[in-house]
């Protein structure tokens with residue numbers, strides 16, 4: 510199959526505006542709390558970088574790496590931590606940041622795992638929600654955009670490791686090789 514960038518689903522301007530709104534909401538809700546913002550590697554890196562600057566409150570940042578067993582990383586349902594947090598989250602207000610919630614398995618696994626470490630609070634901020642693909646119910650506290658069931662890349666999301674550095678979200682189109 511050949512792949513090529515298709516239409517822009519969410520423009521850079523739309524992302525900027527929505528991230529500004531999410532940052533304001535986070536700033537309001539976490540004022541005086543000095544939350545620990547935890548990005549899920551690697552897709553959340555771009556969104557997290559913009560979100561924390563839009564929030565304009567004191568935060569600390571950490572990252573957690575996960576991967577799924579099985580052939581499809583987005584559907585196997587068995588998740589393992591490949592790179593753990595570098596700090597304790599006990600008694601901390603933790604805000605998990607994801608680029609996309611698809612089946613919901615990754616984030617639910619992470620939530621269950623982090624809850625065992627006794628954070629003071631644990632919330633989720635996701636840029637994209639592909640609800641059609643959901644296999645498990647997920648509570649998203651801060652959401653950027655709901656999107657239809659297309660394979661999307663850009664603004665952190667990749668295909669084969671590429672496209673993460675696009676400033677917008679685009680549909681990746683596949684077509685049979687000639």
Ligand code: PRP
Pocket residue numbers: 549550551552553576577582583584607608609610611612613614615616666667
């Ligand atoms: C993506 C995304 C989520 C997960 C969502 O990560 O960043 O972590 O898949 O899928 P789910 O809701 O079906 O569990 P991916 O495995 O593509 O890794 P990446 O962030 O390094 O690109």
